[in-house]
Amino acid sequence: MDDIESLLKESRNFKPKADFSRKAVWNPKTVAEMRKLGEKSPERFWAKMAKENISWFQPWKKTLEWKPPFAKWFVGGKLNVAYNCIDRHLEGENSWRRNKAAILWEGEPGDSRVLTYGDLHREVCKFANVLKSQGVKTGDRVAIYMPMIPELAIAMLACARIGAPHSIVFGGFSADSLRDRINDVGAKLLVTADGGFRRGKPLALKATADKALTGTPGVEKVIVVARTGETIEMQKGRDFWWHDLMADASALCPPAKLDSEHPLYILYTSGTTGKPKGILHTTGGYLVHVATTAKVIFDLQENDTYWCTADIGWVTGHSYVIYGMLANGATTLMYEGTPNTPAEDRFWSIIEKYRVTIFYTAPTAIRTFIRWGEAHVKKHDLSSLRLLGSVGEPINPEAWIWYHRVIGQERCPIVDTWWQTETGGIIISPLPGATATKPGSATHPFPGIQTAIYTEEGQEVKPPNGGLLVLKNPWPGMLRGIWGDKERYKSTYWGKFKNVYLAGDGAHKDKNGYFWIMGRVDDVMNISGHRIGTMEVESAIVAEPHVAEAAVVGRPDEITGTAIVAFVTPKQGVAPDDALREKILKQVVRGIGALARPAEIRFTDALPKTRSGKIMRRLLRDIACHKEIVSDTTTLEDYSVLAKLRNEE
Ligand code: WT7
Numbered sequence: 001m002d003d004i005e006s007l008l009k010e011s012r013n014f015k016p017k018a019d020f021s022r023k024a025v026w027n028p029k030t031v032a033e034m035r036k037l038g039e040k041s042p043e044r045f046w047a048k049m050a051k052e053n054i055s056w057f058q059p060w061k062k063t064l065e066w067k068p069p070f071a072k073w074f075v076g077g078k079l080n081v082a083y084n085c086i087d088r089h090l091e092g093e094n095s096w097r098r099n100k101a102a103i104l105w106e107g108e109p110g111d112s113r114v115l116t117y118g119d120l121h122r123e124v125c126k127f128a129n130v131l132k133s134q135g136v137k138t139g140d141r142v143a144i145y146m147p148m149i150p151e152l153a154i155a156m157l158a159c160a161r162i163g164a165p166h167s168i169v170f171g172g173f174s175a176d177s178l179r180d181r182i183n184d185v186g187a188k189l190l191v192t193a194d195g196g197f198r199r200g201k202p203l204a205l206k207a208t209a210d211k212a213l214t215g216t217p218g219v220e221k222v223i224v225v226a227r228t229g230e231t232i233e234m235q236k237g238r239d240f241w242w243h244d245l246m247a248d249a250s251a252l253c254p255p256a257k258l259d260s261e262h263p264l265y266i267l268y269t270s271g272t273t274g275k276p277k278g279i280l281h282t283t284g285g286y287l288v289h290v291a292t293t294a295k296v297i298f299d300l301q302e303n304d305t306y307w308c309t310a311d312i313g314w315v316t317g318h319s320y321v322i323y324g325m326l327a328n329g330a331t332t333l334m335y336e337g338t339p340n341t342p343a344e345d346r347f348w349s350i351i352e353k354y355r356v357t358i359f360y361t362a363p364t365a366i367r368t369f370i371r372w373g374e375a376h377v378k379k380h381d382l383s384s385l386r387l388l389g390s391v392g393e394p395i396n397p398e399a400w401i402w403y404h405r406v407i408g409q410e411r412c413p414i415v416d417t418w419w420q421t422e423t424g425g426i427i428i429s430p431l432p433g434a435t436a437t438k439p440g441s442a443t444h445p446f447p448g449i450q451t452a453i454y455t456e457e458g459q460e461v462k463p464p465n466g467g468l469l470v471l472k473n474p475w476p477g478m479l480r481g482i483w484g485d486k487e488r489y490k491s492t493y494w495g496k497f498k499n500v501y502l503a504g505d506g507a508h509k510d511k512n513g514y515f516w517i518m519g520r521v522d523d524v525m526n527i528s529g530h531r532i533g534t535m536e537v538e539s540a541i542v543a544e545p546h547v548a549e550a551a552v553v554g555r556p557d558e559i560t561g562t563a564i565v566a567f568v569t570p571k572q573g574v575a576p577d578d579a580l581r582e583k584i585l586k587q588v589v590r591g592i593g594a595l596a597r598p599a600e601i602r603f604t605d606a607l608p609k610t611r612s613g614k615i616m617r618r619l620l621r622d623i624a625c626h627k628e629i630v631s632d633t634t635t636l637e638d639y640s641v642l643a644k645l646r647n648e649e
Pocket of ligand 1: 269314315316390391392393394395416417418419420421422442503504505517518519520612
């Protein structure tokens with residue numbers, strides 16, 4: 001099988017500014033030392049990080065026990081995640097952090113709350129006691145279905161405190177999705193809320209949860225936060241108000257001394273294909289991974305105000321809104337709502353209001369901002385920002401440059417971080433004080449991690465050709481399995497190459513050793529015998545200044561094997577006409593070559609996306625092939641998009 005061809009050319013290069021490098025958590029000299037140590041001995045590197053960044057009740061005996069594909073990290077060590085995220089900031093030389101903001105919270109209607117580390121300690125201890133009083137024991141699973149409110153953070157940390165693995169289900173999921181996840185994980189208690197605010201209106205959650213709960217025999221108790229004040233039904237004996245239970249709860253709750261491999265959480269990921277998988281993460285290795293990467297990649301300084309826009313219902317929220325940030329004693333901001341409520345400048349107004357210094361968001365959001373226009377950004381003072389991050393999909397170079405110029409005002413380094421629900425924490429990313437960045441490249445693996453690009457046969461691909469992205473050695477934040485499905489864990493990730501983790505993404509490495517992610521391999525098209533990633537064609541289309549967003553898919557073609565169909569959203573106010581079609585075709589031919597010229601361009605207002613913002617190309621594939629939608633649509637965010645796309649045929 002041929003390598004995946006890489007046709008995208010990008011030669012811009014951004015060196016770290018001297019001033020930033022000098023003050024960075026890891027300056028270039030440290031980065032060089034850490035890379036060296038990580039290469040020589042990943043275990044010694046991670047053991048060093050585990051000692052420096054995490055507090056242990058009992059030290060580990062063995063850093064890694066690797067019986068492929070099963071890993072145990074920090075074997076014999078005992079610790080508690082909530083203790084590391086809260087208690088230790090109230091003790092000894094850090095005790096001044098008691099009154100430092102842990103969580104800055106902004107509700108969509110404009111209300112706000114601040115929880116200091118002292119507040120968080122009290123609330124988490126109380127809720128941990130509530131859980132215990134409701135019969136939750138170490139090892140029992142707790143499902144959480146909540147809006148982005150502080151109680152969500154409190155609930156997950158309370159679970160961690162008593163060693164009850166949580167399984168958070170994103171508040172946008174349907175009753176069916178919630179029911180399936182609750183049953184698969186075997187949760188005995190559900191924490192939810194009456195609702196949350198979205199797009200200016202209360203969005204009901206309890207009513208949806210009630211539907212799910214008609215088919216979840218294992219759930220004994222439900223705890224409900226009053227957020228919106230809407231009328232809801234409370235089932236006697238099963239449902240309890242959060243505030244009632246908290247009123248009598250004691251604020252004294254010692255953290256459980258848990259084994260390093262004790263399950264911390266299960267998070268379901270569907271990605272874009274197949275039945276959701278319950279990804280299992282454990283305690284010690286996960287915390288070492290996320291705390292270390294949070295500190296170094298986001299260059300966390302004591303006085304930073306950090307904002308990651310992801311919902312806690314996704315792994316990004318688990319690792320880099322809560323655990324990685326609080327483990328470092330940082331101030332993390334949570335926002336409840338949408339970026340355009342009440343207006344398209346909401347994010348920028350939040351950055352100005354709280355003087356946010358580090359901002360982490362997704363390319364899909366950045367492209368939306370581009371579409372809305374710069375005027376919304378210009379209304380606000382963004383001079384507090386000093387570092388930007390991107391995650392979730394490949395960032396196309398034009399979006400990168402816009403992010404750099406308009407949001408970062410050419411002052412802020414950008415960390416494009418590649419990772420997955422399965423990897424637990426960031427795997428490939430620039431280190432902002434040391435790495436010269438290239439727009440669109442996630443650059444290099446984190447020290448201690450070895451990534452490579454393989455052919456189908458398991459040979460390393462020669463630069464600059466593309467292939468399959470793999471991880472060659474175990475890393476501390478790696479998934480420990482798929483909940484209840486050992487075989488699927490083995491076959492999905494470890495079945496193709498011996499003792500090597502298959503990420504499922506296509507990638508290539510350039511002659512300077514930079515990694516470029518080309519999207520999921522399921523999205524690779526074979527055009528006239530050339531394997532071309534959808535992402536590169538999309539990047540070329542989006543480089544046309546009138547285009548806001550694009551998704552391409554292949555449809556069978558007698559001549560070329562596959563023909564490219566492009567779904568294109570023009571910028572606001574731009575006419576979707578033949579003139580624009582011509583411009584796009586020219587742009588693709590100029591950017592990539594005639595080989596990648598779309599056979600068909602369809603204009604559309606919106607693209608079908610998963611709730612985490614990933615374009616669902618398989619649905620577009622169905623449409624492009626003039627088929628009925630045959631694939632699973634349960635992870636689709638907005639069903640009306642599909643109807644519109646079909647009508648446009
Ligand atoms: C997939 C994982 C990582 C947390 C959020 C998504 C894509 C993620 C990047 C990036 C290119 C990226 C990959 C990966 N992806 N970050 N910086 N550049 N692609 O977690 O839902 O588990 O998705 O997201 O395709 O495999 P997830």
